[in-house]
Amino acid sequence: MNSVPILRQLQKHANNGIPLAVLEHTKVEDQKVQLSYLDLLCCVRSLSSSLKVLLDAKAQKLPRHVAFFVNPGAAYVVTELSIWAAGGVSVPLSIHSPVPELEYFVKDSESCLCLADSAGASKMRTVAEKLDRFFAEIKANESPVSFCLFAEGANDVKAPKAELSCFSCCCGLFAKPAVDSNALILYTSGTTGQPKGVVHTFRxxxxxxxxxxxxxxxxxxxxxxxxxxxxxxxxxxxxxxxxxxxxxxxxxxxxxxxxxxxxxxxxxxxxxxxxxxxxxxxxxxxxxxxxxxxxxxxxxxxxxxxxxxxxxxxxxxxxxxxxxxxxxxxxxxxxxxxxxxxxxxxxxxxxxxxxxxxxxxxxxxxxxQDQDGGILVKGGPVFKEYYKRKEATAKEFTSDGFFRTGDNAxxxxxxxxxxxxxxxxxxxxxxxxxxxxxxxxxxxxxxxxxxxxxxxTSVDIIKSGGYKISGLEIESVLLQHEKIRECAVVGKPDETWGEKVTAVCVLESGTSLDIKELRDWGKERMASYKVPQELDIVTELPRNQMGKLEKKKILERFKQSA
The missing domain is CATH 3.40.50.12780 (ANL, N-terminal domain)
Incomplete structure (x- = not known):
């Protein structure tokens, strides 16, 4: 058994007196949150003790997975490292996700604990209550900088609703998971529509x-x-x-x-x-x-x-x-x-x-490369599996252990x-x-x-503003709109965004729909970067003789008009 490698490094940097680890520029002008490596280590030791209490209570029925909805900054850093120090698996979620997406991520990852900062507390609390999970809000104290958890128990476990993190910086021992233990689950869009949890180990x-x-x-x-x-x-x-x-x-x-x-x-x-x-x-x-x-x-x-x-x-x-x-x-x-x-x-x-x-x-x-020019990758950095998707995982690996990236080169x-x-x-x-x-x-x-x-390799993947987005996932949401009968979501070439998420829709007879109405509706159901930026209303979608949607024809039309 070994301690988490990045935590060992954290201890070394603290011992060496490195003066700055994290500097967060807050929304208030000229105000900052600043942590040295020693400060960061103390915050992690303290918060991980609180997290361990919650994980030990709840993780008897579910894996020690912790979904957290925290804005980039000092609180995020302390949360991620504290989850590992407490023997948990980090599941960071997009701060742009609405409640339905968050619910899917928490449920799919089997997270036993939901964390959020003050900005995301209402959303994650709603998700936790619906799925019967623990919820805890992470709050910062200003001087000296430290982070505390305020926890709310699920129905089947009595948990205190008071501040848990009243430990000195030397309290609590870091967990020592095996190097091949699960460490991080990141959700990525793919050609199957629903996002998949990508599992990385500490190795x-x-x-x-x-x-x-x-x-x-x-x-x-x-x-x-x-x-x-x-x-x-x-x-x-x-x-x-x-x-x-x-x-x-x-x-x-x-x-x-x-x-x-x-x-x-x-x-x-x-x-x-x-x-x-x-x-x-x-x-x-x-x-x-x-x-x-x-x-x-x-x-x-x-x-x-x-x-x-x-x-x-x-x-x-x-x-x-x-x-x-x-x-x-x-x-x-x-x-x-x-x-x-x-x-x-x-x-x-x-x-x-x-x-x-x-x-x-x-x-x-x-x-x-494979015979068609597809990129294949093998080595230490490659992920372990798609969480709870053995068949999908096996499908993406060759017989000699190379991962099929789905990109051609x-x-x-x-x-x-x-x-x-x-x-x-x-x-x-x-x-x-x-x-x-x-x-x-x-x-x-x-x-x-x-x-x-x-x-x-797939036209269903859109690269927009640095995000990799599944057109199929967005289509499955848009088809819930009462005015949309059929739709295809593609990436329209764009100089600024690379590709713009574009919805090509056939509407129900006698209805009308504009992009503002669609975006307002979509933002309640998808992360903002997935919501279509453009809407193209057509009378029919191009299909082949077998009835299969031909997205390449849609893309060709956009490229010709560019």
């Missing part, structure tokens, strides 16, 4: 953190600005947990172009991870400024401490890459991964970055294609005004093994 999470630490050279000297959601792999693992594993500092703030650019030009931030939409929003904001203000921010982005900027979770258009290079002096680092595998491919941190490419295999993973290319890659890379580097360190001419052998993502 796979640690493998991911070690891989990224090596590839992107994370250290305790790093400080990252965190603006991404914390219910999927990019925000949870690539940034938050990998930073903490290395003793780096994490700054949290809600996404706001003006404030984020202010922080990025502060001279403190060393690395930044985002989705293509963020860089488009930055560019639009900068273009709206007076020339002198824009010039000052562009100069600030070139400070040497900001060592790299990542774009991921969706394809990065080459024009966006080039324009950001001109603005910021940074050639964005593209990589490829997904909930089930962590990160598998990446351009090099110190070498040339090739537009339209996601690079080479990262440490600890093997990557190959091109590896290498013809001499002409590789030469164009080199030319495009030099053009972007030149636009940045500060070419990356490294060789000026990549060897053909390296370029011969570089990967370019060609797209999803």
């Amino acid at each position: 796979s999470l640690t493998s991911q953190m070690v891989s990224l630490s090596q590839a992107w050279k994370w250290s305790s000297s790093d400080r990252t600005l965190h603006v991404l959601p914390l219910h999927h792999i990019h925000g949870v693992q690539n940034i938050l947990n990998t930073a903490l594993y290395n003793g780096a500092a994490v700054e949290f703030c809600g996404f706001d172009s003006a404030f984020c650019l202010k922080r990025l030009t502060s001279g403190l931030i060393t690395c930044f991870h985002a989705v293509p939409t963020v860089y488009v929003k930055f560019t639009q904001y900068l273009d709206s400024l007076p020339p002198d203000e824009k010039a000052a921010l562009c100069l600030g982005l070139r400070k040497p401490n900001l060592r790299y900027m990542v774009s991921g979770s969706a394809a990065l258009p080459v024009p966006t890459m080039k324009s950001w290079a001109e603005i910021s002096g940074h050639v964005l680092l593209e990589r490829y991964g997904m909930t089930e595998i962590g990160m598998a491919l990446s351009n090099k941190i110190d070498g040339t970055r090739f537009p339209g490419c996601v690079g080479w295999p990262l440490p600890q993973v093997q990557v190959k 091109q590896k290498g290319g013809s001499p002409e294609e590789l030469q164009k890659l080199q030319d495009d890379a030099r053009e972007v580097e030149a636009a940045s005004g500060r070419p990356l360190k490294g060789t000026k001419q990549e060897p053909d052998r390296a370029l011969g093994t570089i990967f370019r993502i060609l797209g999803r």
Whole structure:
């Protein structure tokens, strides 16, 4: 039996006196929540003692799974780590989800305990009462910063309704689960419609953190600005947990172009991870400024401490890459991964970055292709299973243990294609005004093994604003609308979002429907990022002779009109 690897790291960083672990910029101007690694360790020790009381009481009938609905920030960090310290499995949920989605996630994951901060307490309390689960609200004390639980018992268990967390920082011992124990369940949309719970163990999470630490050279000297959601792999693992594993500092703030650019030009931030939409929003904001203000921010982005900027979770258009290079002096680092595998491919941190490419295999993973060009991944970072879905899990693995990602790629290319890659890379580097360190001419052998993502195998998967969304899941909800007789949900190409969630609907006779009415209705039933952004009313949907819906014909029509 071993203690949780990231908690061992936390203890080491606290012993080394690292002064900053988490800095949360609150909604109140100039107010912050700040934790050193020692502060964080004390908060985790205290809160985990409270969680253990609840888990020991409730988990006799259900697994020690804890669903939490907490906004990004110090409370989220303490909650995640405390669940592990108490011997539980973390199930982070989207703060954009309405009650019906939350109910599905809690029930499907068999979570015995529902946690929320004050912003999400009413929603999670409703879910917990309906499913007969414990509910507890996490609250922060300001001075010194600490976190307490206020618990409400389910019907079959008598639990105190008073503050539980009255422990000193040295109270409570961390649980010592086996390294192959379940640690994290993240929900991902797939081609089966309903979201599936992706189960990661402490081994796979640690493998991911070690891989990224090596590839992107994370250290305790790093400080990252965190603006991404914390219910999927990019925000949870690539940034938050990998930073903490290395003793780096994490700054949290809600996404706001003006404030984020202010922080990025502060001279403190060393690395930044985002989705293509963020860089488009930055560019639009900068273009709206007076020339002198824009010039000052562009100069600030070139400070040497900001060592790299990542774009991921969706394809990065080459024009966006080039324009950001001109603005910021940074050639964005593209990589490829997904909930089930962590990160598998990446351009090099110190070498040339090739537009339209996601690079080479990262440490600890093997990557190959099937006969149709599909990407197959194997290694330590790969997930264990889809929760309670043995058949679905088995279906996605080959006989020799490789996971079928569902993405198609091109590896290498013809001499002409590789030469164009080199030319495009030099053009972007030149636009940045500060070419990356490294060789000026990549060897053909390296370029011969570089990967370019060609797209999803399934048209039912939409990439919008960095989210991977199931069109089938949205369709199943829209068909509950009294005015919609048939519908198809597709990703309409869009420069800002990558793809816009677009509903193509056949209405019931004599009815009408506009996008505002549909969005208002949808927001009560789906996370906001899943609600269609556009509505296209048609008299019939394209189908083949067998009656199967032909979404590719819908997409072709949108591309022709673009």
